[in-house]
Amino acid sequence: MxxxxxxxxxxxxxxxxxxxxxxxxxxxxxxxxxxxxxxxxxxxxxxxxxxxxxxxxxxxxxxxxxxxxxxxxxxxxxxxxxxxxxxxxxxxxxxxxxxxxxAQRDLDLTLMPLLKPAKYPAGRKVRRIALSAGHGGKDPGNTEGSRQEKTYTLKLARELAARLKAAGFEVIQVRDQDEFIALDDRPEEANRRRADLYLSLHFNGAGGRGSATAKGAETFALTLPNGRSTHGGSSSGSQPGNRFDRENLLLAYQVHRALIGSVNIADRGVKRANFAELRGARMPAILIEGGFMDHPEDIRRIMSDRERGKMADAIVDGVQAYKRLVERE
Ligand SMILES: [Zn+2]
Missing domain, CATH: 3.30.457.10 (Copper amine oxidase-like, N-terminal domain)
Known part of the structure; x- marks a missing residue:
């Protein structure tokens, strides 16, 4: 039957x-x-x-x-x-x-937002950018010998802030010193200060699993409501950040594309994950993993002021590209 x-x-x-x-x-x-x-x-x-x-x-x-x-x-x-x-x-x-x-969902929520980006309503702008330098204080993030992720995310955040300001954006530094800030408090700060975009900055680590083989950059948007995360797991129901699913993906794509295009780094793709920082953001939000601390090629790039500067330039280019696509004249 x-x-x-x-x-x-x-x-x-x-x-x-x-x-x-x-x-x-x-x-x-x-x-x-x-x-x-x-x-x-x-x-x-x-x-x-x-x-x-x-x-x-x-x-x-x-x-x-x-x-x-x-x-x-x-x-x-x-x-x-x-x-x-x-x-x-x-x-x-x-x-x-x-x-x-x-899958129809992939057409509606992944391909269409990239192929036919929707314009913001008149008057909505991309002006104030919140930067969340990953980890800090008692939480070092990925650690390779004496090198700690929290040091390099803060360096990148500062380099990025200078460039964004030079390009005419306002910047909110969610973390501007070596202090611990809980994950949930980070998007809260951006919400309170009415940021237009939220960028979380991280560097990866393979954590000994097939060490030194994983390399490259990946950029995350929030997992869709009742959706699948790229590396397994799923989300149930809808989070505040899911209000911006199409914009999250477009922003992730534009920033990731600029990063891959201008820095000589392997492309691990635009992905989705159910990260606390992305769940709570009441504005389009992404999390950038700018290479692996435990891969020799990537760590050289992460430690080099010049290379990180290029990374920061690329992220600004990505934000500008997103802004051009969504804002009305
Ligand atoms: Zn991290």
Missing amino acids: LFRSLGWLWALLWCGLSVIPGQAQSSRGDLVLINGRLYADLALWGARQGLRSRWNATAGELKLTNRWANLAFKADTARVEFDGTMVWLEYPIAVERGRPMI
Whole structure:
């Protein structure tokens, strides 16, 4: 009985009847359930966005391109290369009846915010930037010998603050000295002082797990409501930060793209995590991991004033790119 009713639902979806409330636009015969999740035909979606598709069935690779955008997908992986920058999806690309399919949520909440960024309402601006230098005081963060993460996050925050101010932004330093500030208090400070964006600065550590093999930068947006985090785990319900899901992702992407493009660092992608700092922020917020303290290439970059300066320049470029996309003239 169960099988038959599921089969019936399946047939309905294939016939394109709008049986899913709120999904009418996509219910055009290209929606199927895969592992209980709504998936859409990726090439058809691309065509509606004005993107040409090239599907290599043998390699399981789909490319969607036009003059402005270049998206590359691979079957069974939860990633897209979006104009050459890696962005993680919640669910892997599937192949159904020989056609690549993508979770509807990934279309709505990952691809669309990047492809067609929404403008802010008139009058809303990107002016005041909160910087949260990771760790501090009794919490050193990742430690490699005598090098402590908290030292370098504060250096980067100060270098970034100077550059943001030079570019005309106001800056709120959530941590401006070697002191301990609880995770929840950090976005609270930014909320209280009405920051327009929140940037949390960190450096990674593989923590002895396959030590010295992990390298590169990754940038995090908050896990979606009832969503999947990139490295496992999930979130339940909605957090204050989820009000800005589309903006969080666009900001993460623009900053990450600028970082990867101008600093010679490996691209680990735009990811999602349920970090306390991102949960509590009442403004678009991201967390940047600017390389691994325990990788020889990355630590050289982290310790070098010149290289960190380049990193700070790139982050400013990313913020400027975001600002141009969301603000009205
Ligand atoms: Zn950290």
